Amino acid sequence: MGKLMIQGMLDLSQFWPIGESDADTTKIVLTVLPGAVQYQPTNDVPRPTTKYDDACVKSFGQFKPVIKNGKITVRLQGVDAPELHYQPQSMKGKRYKGQPFGSLKGSGLVKKYRQRQAETATVRLGRYLSTLGASPLPCRFQTEVTDHEGPADAVDKYGRFVGNVFVNGIDINLEILRQGLSIVALYNSMHPAEMEACLEAWALGKTATDGVAQYQTRTIGEFDPQLLYQSPATATLKPEKTKRFIHPKLYRRQCTWWAYRKLGAFKGGFDTYLSLFPDDVFFEQASMREEGFLAATPFQIEKMVKAGRQVIYAPDEVVFKEAGSQLFTSEGQP
Helix, strand or coil: CEEEEEEEEECHHHECCCCCECCCCCCEEEEEEEEEEEEEECCCCCEECCCCCCEEEEECCEEEECCECCEEEEEECEEECCCCCECCCCCCCCEECCEECCCCCCCCCCCCECCCCHHHHHHHHHHHHHCCCCCCEEEEEEEEECCCCCCHHHECCCCCEEEEEEECCEEHHHHHHHCCCCEEEEECCCCHHHHHHHHHHHHHHCCCCCCCHHHECCECCCCCCCCECCCCCCCCCCCCCCCCECCHHHHHHHHHHHHHHHHCCCCCCHHHHHCCCCCCEEEEHHHHHHHCCCCCCEEEHHHHEECCCEECCCHHHEEECCCCCCCEECCCCC
């Protein structure tokens, strides 16, 4: 047990509409200072670690360095904001009723789509961060880790560091939740204390009148292909006539489902589509509390949805299963 800590600088110009980063905060890039990566075992002092100097993850068949050109990408744990620019994903290798899904290439459907409130949440996050100081902001990435030999479990399968970012001593993850700029998103890779902190912040943010979380809905409407990402060069923030948005995790899957339905390669409903992913798993948060992490019953993500139209669980009622990851050297050695 221990903590992984990384000192860095946070460039605010990366946030939309100046840059492309969004309030989903999966693309926060920290400029890592030399010798800034430290591991602190429980009841001990922090010490520099070189565990990540040559470390990679295997993502989509290729080895991807977790630190590249002195920068890391951070996924802020506990938060999931409306998607600003999401593309339908390839279903290559998947079959339905014996038939392959085919390719979306050349279909004209592979575009960057967005959810309602995504632009508003991103702009408000950028404005808030700018009140904390001039860009770039000195910051600290931090996460609880369980690997007794070193913090190998701090990186997800896409090579992103998963944890919290602090600026001026303020936990940005929790502040995003308190201000209602995101919904809460718990994963079984989080420690109980980390979950509790997120739930407390979410209790304030889900009804924050200045936030976007109040517009989260459990009714799954039709996918709107007219809601497209606006590139920074031409972006204009306009009031949205309809404000409601579904859970971003479900939106990402709805986006791909819609594209293959439009292509004619898939005829089933949304819940049928979700059933094709047996590893896409969640737990009931109350059950996990009562029975423990290991004893809680897993459910496929299709069980979150009723008749493809209604989300059964509120965001704070579920804990998603984190996909496994593994670190390799740049030569591909474990």
